[in-house]
Amino acid sequence: MSPRPALDTVVVIGGSVAGLLAAAAVAPHAARVVVLDRDPLPAGPAGRPSTPQARHSHGLLASGRASIERLLPGFTDRVVADGGIGSGDLGRSGRWWIGGGLIVDCDLGVRGLSASRPEFEHVVRELVRDRPTVEISGGTDVLGLRGDAARVTGVHVRGPDGRDRAITADLVVDASGRAGRAARWLPRIGARPPVEDRIAVGVRYATVHVVARTDDLAGRSFLVAAATPAVPRGGVALRQEDGSWTITLFSYLDEPVPVDPDGLEAFARSLVTPDLATLLTGRTLRHPAWAYRFPDCRRRRFPAPPAGYVAIGDAVCSVDPTFGQGMSVAALQAVALRTELDRTGSAAG
Structure with a gap:
């Protein structure tokens, strides 16, 4: 018999790239992973009301592609099969004008991948949806956290039918995005809010x-x-x-x-x-x-987060989009979450 997963239920707040990758990261350690997003989720590559920036150019850095591939093997091939550009070595497949000058062609030893943000998100969502223990629910708004200053024990949600209900969880991953709702949610259960730098x-x-x-x-x-x-x-x-x-x-x-x-x-x-x-x-x-x-970059620091709660993606840090780092930072954070769960096997803090 396979050993029972260390976590029973994990709730991921947000079904964008960061939330989906967080679901992939925790899936091997949980009996059930529930991804909740307030938007109705498209069947194919398409933007969502909560991501108006998705239709703009999005770069996936080499570290981001490799991290997603680690969490979701086959990601690169799926994107290429859909028409994405597997751009080969990034030192030769593009032109880099940095510091006012053109960088000479060179071998960097890392691969690139070019496609639209809706395409990247679609492929990630479908690969995550294929995991048998993962449920992805659109049209579901998270109203707040359950628990106290010591531990988060779940979330309060409003479903597509307009009814409120509670979901109990061993771990809640907050991928609610740049606007961030932790500043409201954590004080309601007696926990300290994040400190925000802009x-x-x-x-x-x-x-x-x-x-x-x-x-x-x-x-x-x-x-x-x-x-x-x-x-x-x-x-x-x-x-x-x-x-x-x-x-x-x-x-x-x-x-x-x-x-x-x-x-x-x-x-x-x-x-x-x-x-x-x-x-x-x-x-x-x-x-x-x-x-x-x-208007600004934002970084949120959580001085004393309750056990059973972790933030990821833009809910922690949203950086200057002209550097094209957002998806890649989220992917690296998801790999770090997987690494920590591999080490501890639990959501101790």
Whole structure:
């Protein structure tokens, strides 16, 4: 007989990338894992109301891809099968303009993977859903935590039918996102709220999609044009699974990015390289430009979290999106959670 899992029920609050990877991390140690998300969950690759930023360009760093693959073997192949770009060695498969100069081609020994955020999330969700002990429920809002200052024992939820109920859990993983609800939830059970640090960055960006050509950027799969102190604006282009480029142009200091085609092209020509502008010149935008504003980075520190509670992803730290680290940080945190459970086999704290 297989040994009984150390945890009976684990509740994961949030069905985005961080929450889904947390579910994958805890699944080997739990008899039951319940993932709860307030949004109805799409059947295929699609955005959700709570993730308006999902339609913008998203990078998956090498560490993120490797971490997801560790938690969910077959992830890379599934994305590629759906049309994602397995970009080979990241030192040669793209153009890196860093510090105002072009980094010379080199072998880094790490693989890249390019696709849209909805595609990444869809594949992760389907692989997690395949785990026999995992339940994923959309349209379910978490109202608060159960327990006291010493231990969290579950959650209060409101289901799609509008009825309130309680779910008892040995471990609650808070992946509720950047807005974070721990500051309200923890004091209600007598626990200390997190201490939040904010760093103003004033990032504004706009994203468009254009048809990709095979010979664009000499066949490269991505381009990164990082901002510099002298040029506090930049951009990124990534080949997508639908045969398009997703192009995001960004600025700091709360400088608006133009959303009209001519303005976008002129903005792209003002970067440290004109390469992004060449992808816009003479091409029809597939949609009106999407604009977004990211005012600050946030870091939450939990001075005395109750046992049975852990936060992950943007609920802990949301970083400057122009560095493309969000999904990868969440994946690394999920691997750390798996490692800790492998070591202790429990949710002691």
